[in-house]
Amino acid sequence: MSSARRWIVRAGDETGGVDAVALRMGPAGRGAVESGRAFVNGVRAATGASVKIGDMVEVWAARPVAVGTDLEPTILAQRGEVLFALKPASLPTEPERRGGDALVTRLARLLGVQRVHAASRLDLGVSGVVACATGPLGTTLLARARESGRYRRVYLAIAGGHLEGQGTWDGAIEGRRAQTAWATRGGARDATWLELELDTGRTHQIRIHAKVAEHPLIGDKAYGGRAAITAASGSIIEPRRIMLHAVAARLELPAHEGGPFEATAPVPDEMRSLWRALDGAPAAWEEWRAPWSPSSPSSPSSPPAPPPPDSSATPQPR
Secondary structure (H helix, E strand, C coil), rough: CCCEEEEEEECCCCHHHHHHHHHHCCCHCCCCCCCCEEEEEECCCCCCCCCCCCCCEEEEECCCCCCHHHHHEEECCCCCCCCEEEEECCCCCECCCCCCHHHHHHHHHHHHHCCCCEEECCCCCCEEEEEEEEHHHHHHHHHHHHCCCEEEEEEEEEEEECCCCCCCCCCCCCCCCCCEEEEEEEECCEEEEEEEEECCCCCCCHHHHHHCCCEEEEECCHHCCCCEECCCCCCECCCCCHHHEEEEEEEECCCCHHHCCEECCCCHHHHHHHHCCCCCCCCHHHHHHCCCCCCCCCCCCCCCCCCCCCCCCCCCCC
């Protein structure tokens, strides 16, 4: 059952744009545009957006605001209108239709700007580095970096079962080319620590590829990952998140755009604790280095080549 209220724009409703229409829809419309709960013809509306006769405006009921320090994002690095932020696993990258907390809305409040744009999305349950823009110049820079293959993202994951060496998962997702380079960085009891780098960015790409390879990520119940593990002590551990973390990102920018810009996010305690419970060596996490670091082990792949043009310009979850 839908929790949205709908309004068809009629003559005279256009004055004041979507903000005025939302207010006509009663208490649910108050603050709906600012919090991302207002949509015009199915597209999230920005403050001040115009409407025309025949448009359908939807306003979704507000979701209760979550509280807790675990939801607070961290700005890892910032240069002009571009920044790298650390997204907690329990916070979505962007608001759902019902609004509520999200990485971009919290960053906008923190920075005092109207809107923050995320260059890519991490699923709810996944943590890590996200590149964001706080203005039009930053949005353009990120879009160009993505199109030219100069936006690199590296992930760490704990997958079920044992893998060795490195390789590429290249199964299509929803009929579109998808490629994930992977390399093993450690082994534990019926689990493998993987480093992964994306060549394409499809919805749930890493999670789907891991499942197809018969090594679903621990904690990823939606794609067949184990919902619980048994520690050596006999205790049962039920992960509250997917064991996937976007550990590093890098914009390989030319000198006239400021040169390379990068950030690394610490491995979350939940992943470290689970790895220890699986009898994995804790030191392995500390020794990890980004593939572009001179002291790093060989990368799972060379820097990704720019993908062929397609209709996937909208950032997608991993």
